[in-house]
Each structure stands twice: as structure tokens, then as C-alpha cells.
Amino acid sequence: MEPHYQHLYDILAHSQGYIFPNEIDLQWGILIVVYPFITGLVAGAFILASLERVFKVKILKPTYQIALLTALSFLLVATMPLISHLSQPQRAYEIMITPHSSSAMAIFGFVYLWYLAVVLLLEIWFDYRHSMVVWSNEKKGIMKWVYKILTLGINDISPRTVQWDRKLGHIITIVGIPSAFILHGYVGFIFGSLKANPWWSSPLIPIIFLFSAMVSGIALVMLVYMIVSFFRKKVVDLNVLDTIGKYLFFILILDFTLESLDQIHRIYEAEESFEIIKLLVSGKLYLTLFVAQGLIGTIIPLITLVFLQFYKHKIKLQKTMYFIVSILVLIGVYSMRWNVVIGGQLFSKSFSGFTSFKVGLIGLDGTLMAAFWLLLPIGILTFLLWLLPPWKMVKEED
């Protein structure tokens, strides 16, 4: 028997209650969990960078370029889990050339390209142009040419031109903030606009996606900053961590409030899908929702972040705690994506039963593939940090 059918027979044996026969095969697997997680990291990292630039939070300066390059690294990979989960990936381009105007999914390519080409690449280019011109003059051999190509032949580094770089970069950042909001709010809308699925269908979903995106992106930048400092054998600035920690705390509170509101609203309205959703969260999602997302990803980080605002004794301990908090928050947001994407498909639209989900290790839709798409951006980030080291940039006066 074909392995796919064998897999479905296994699932059928583990299904509970009544599910429509076509629902045994779960449509969106782990790759669609990874996709909103990655785009969330992009939006969140970018928003943190923008905070520094637009609101002139000077103390976050050491994380500014790191945040931008992190956003770019993840954005470059963001479409890959989507494309690789298509049954006809070779037709993916159709979504760009013949988008269907009523589909919430159809504009993804355009939102993505706008964000990649107009916001991130331009902002990074304006930011690095001066340094790249200098590097292309200093370096020898192939690297000289790499930087020369990256400057696109615009080698003018007179103060006036450099001033213009900064001005334009500033404008792009301002355009970028709503773009980042749109990018991730939009990803939420893809789920939130499906009336067939009561677990997804909610006007709060885009906003929840957005805030959880910011939470995860900020946590990631904090983590990357610490790891980069470790490899560079530089001291991690505790003030930077405290400031990021403060933002993380406030946005996590907002995120937690919104998600709680969504659930309380469901519980209080108790519509026809309420019984099945109650069974879902107390059963199949118990570990990932209450333990991973709620306790590990939200409550413990919140308490720790409050504690860190008051505890100012052992510096090393504080840093270790920030390190752990950022990882816990990332686990929490990943679990949130899991709970939305997988959770929303576990119960039948007949509201009378559950299918089950067993993620495979290998294959295009397996754990290894998902892990690959999550690790690839880290590889890209390492390369970008080597190619465009923020710490070697030409210093400019404010």
C-alpha cells in the first residue's frame, strides 16, 4: 500500500467521534506552522529596529543593524515553506500573474515583495551604502568587487549625499512600520477570514498575530544580540537588554490580554462550536496551549521580566535570565502558531469529532524540512553579519 494511504489509515484509527471523511487528511502541516512563525519574526525584528530609528531610542543602537539583517534573513526564506507545501509548486508563480481579487491569499506575493524590495532591501542599502563604498576601497581581490557591486556603482560619499542616504532611510523606516504591521496582520487575516472554521474566524486574529509577531521578533533580536556578542567576545550591554526587556514585557502583556480576550469572548458567547473547542483546548491542545504557550511562553517570561526590572545585583545572572526568557518566548510563540494552524484542523467542521495529527520526520512536509527552513535563515544571518558587519560600519555623527 502507498505510504500516504497507510498514514491515513493510521490516523483514521486514532480519530475520535465523527469527522467528515475528507477531513481525515490534515491539509496544512508543520510547514504552515513555520510560515507565520517566520514572517512574525521578520515583522517583529523590523519593528524593533524602527523603534530605534524613528523614536530615536539611542540605547538600542547596537541592535539596530542586527535587527534589520535578522529581518532580511528570515524574510528571504519566508516563502519557502509556503511554496514547498503546495501540491503543484511549479505553478506557484500563477499567484503573482493571475491573482484572484477576492482571495485573501492572493495578495501575499505583492505584500511580500513590497516588504522585501521596497522596505527592507532599500533601508539596508541606504544604511550600508557609505560603509560599502569605504569597504570597496579598502578591500582587495574578490571582496572589493562584491562591495563595488553592492553599492550599485553609487560611490559618492560626500557629506551631502551621505546625509541624503540617512534622510531617505528615515523615510523608508516610516513607510516600513505600517508595512510590517500589514505584512503580519495580513498573515493573520488569511486565517481570521475563514468563516468555515470557528477556531480561526475572528477579527482579533490579525491583531493577535501582529502582537505575537512583535513579541517573537523582539525576543529573537535580543537572543541574536547576545549570541553575536558572545562570538565577538564583547560584553553584552545590560542596558540594552533592560530596554529590550521592557518593550518585550509591555508587548507580551498586550498580546496576552488580546489572546485572553479572544478566548473569554468565545467562552462567554458559547456559540455552536463551543463544545468541540472546549474539548479541543482541554484535550489535544492542552500541552501546547496551556503549558507551552501559556505557562512557558507567557507567564514565566512575564514574571521573570518584572523581576529583572527590580533585580539589579548579579549581572551575569540577569543576562542568563534574559537569554532564557528570549528562548522561552520564542517557544511560546511557536506553540501559538501550532495551536492556531494545527489546532484549527484537528476538530471536524461537523463539530462532532477529532482527527489526529502525526508529523512525519522526512518528506517535503516533515519535521526535518521544517527545521531546515528554520535553520536556513540563521545561516543566512551569519553570512550577512560577516558580509555587512554592523560593528565595522563607518561611524557617522548624529
Place this chain on the structure above:
Amino acid sequence: MSQSTSTMGNEKIKSSRRKFLKTAVTLAGATIGYTWLKSSKVLLFAAEPKDESLPYYGIVIDIQKCIGCGNCAKACKKENDVPVEPFFFRTWVEQYTVKNDGKVNIVSPNGGIDGFTQTVPDEDIFKSFFVPKMCNHCSKSPCTQVCPVGATYESPEGVVLIDEKYCIGCRYCVQACPYGCRFIHPVKKVANKCTLCYHRLKKGLAPACMETCPTGARMYGNLRDKKSDLVKFLKEHTTQVLRPNLNTGAKLYYNALSSEVR
């Protein structure tokens, strides 16, 4: 004198030109606005039967007539090349058993193809009935709304179809159908669903499931033809669509639908 006349004439021309421009701009604005609203069906998504000369199909399933033989599901798989594994169905039959304690037992082993056995003891049964399911061919179908490339569409006859050469296999439509009527064809790797046997309809033949039904529990017809058997049936019976709260514009009407059915 002639001077003043010509001035007046000029003013007349000016004012009429202004009027013309105003009208033109209003018309152009209205046209653009209308086409924009019309194209962005996200905002205004409603049924609009196109070609009046063609039939506009609706379906009736009479629950009181269904005996749960499963011939419909079997015939459909044969006619439409649907894999025999019990995970892919364009149509299937559900058996509902409402127990005396109010609990509802729903089953559909192999979509009902192999028939049903009642596992609930007779004395515990309040009532039991069969519900055949198939695509509702909604006029405001959520599945066509979400397709990112427009590979699924409503035919002028009101039949929801899929262009297999065009579907990218994103599965968004499968998620959007509240009735569980879509699946990804394991061999063709594209979305698949009931076509109301469009290939047969075009030849004047009934859909396979209806052709084979021994009790005539399924019926299709032209909703536009007020004298058709279908319209007559709808007039004489109290019918209901599934999940009316979702406003999908379903054109599959059930007679004697019990509230337990979703």
C-alpha cells in the same frame, strides 16, 4: 451688439462645457467605482446568475427517502475516478442516531458505500436517519472566494468547478468549505470535488448519484424554470440548507432536515 452676442455665446459654451465635464467626471467616477466594487467581491459577494438562457441548477435531497444503501457514493467514485480509499469522497452518506438520552451518534463507514449496521440497541434509539452529503454548489461559495488564482469558479449554470490544470494545490479552498466537501486528489495532486457530473449534465444525463439512487432521494433541476419538478418540490415542502448562518448561498436543499445535522 455682435460683440455681446459672441460673448454670451462663449459663456454658453463655457457653461455647457463645464456641465459636460462634470457629467463626464461623475460618470467616469461612478463607472470606476462600480467596476472596482464589482471586481472586489471581498466586499460585495453575492450570487449573480449570468446567462438567462442556461439552466441554473439546484439540488434537493429528501432525507425521508434515503435508505442508506450507499449506491450514490459508490457510483460517484466509479463515474468520477475518485480513489477507492475511504478518505476521498465527492459524495457520502451519514447515519444519524439520536439516542433517548439526547446523545447523537454519527457514522459514515467508508462513506456508506458498504452499507450501514446499527450499533445502538433498538431500545436506546429515539430516532435514526440517513443524510447524503455532497457539494452544496453555493452561489456565494467560500471555496471559490478564497482560491488565490481563481482555479475554482462557478459555471454559468451555477455549478462550482475546478480547473485542474490551474490549481496550485494550496488547499485554502479545502479549509474554506464548511461542509467538508473538498479534498486533494492523491494522484492528480489538485483540489477535487463534486461537479454535479457536469460532463453528464452537458449530455442531458442525470448525475451518477441521482441516476443510481433506488428511491429517488436525490433530485436536480433548473431553479429558473418555475415549472420544473425541483421548483415544484421546493414549493410543496419545507426545505432547509446546511449551516444557513454561514450565508454560503447553498443550492442543496434538504427535505426533513433534523437540527442535529451540520
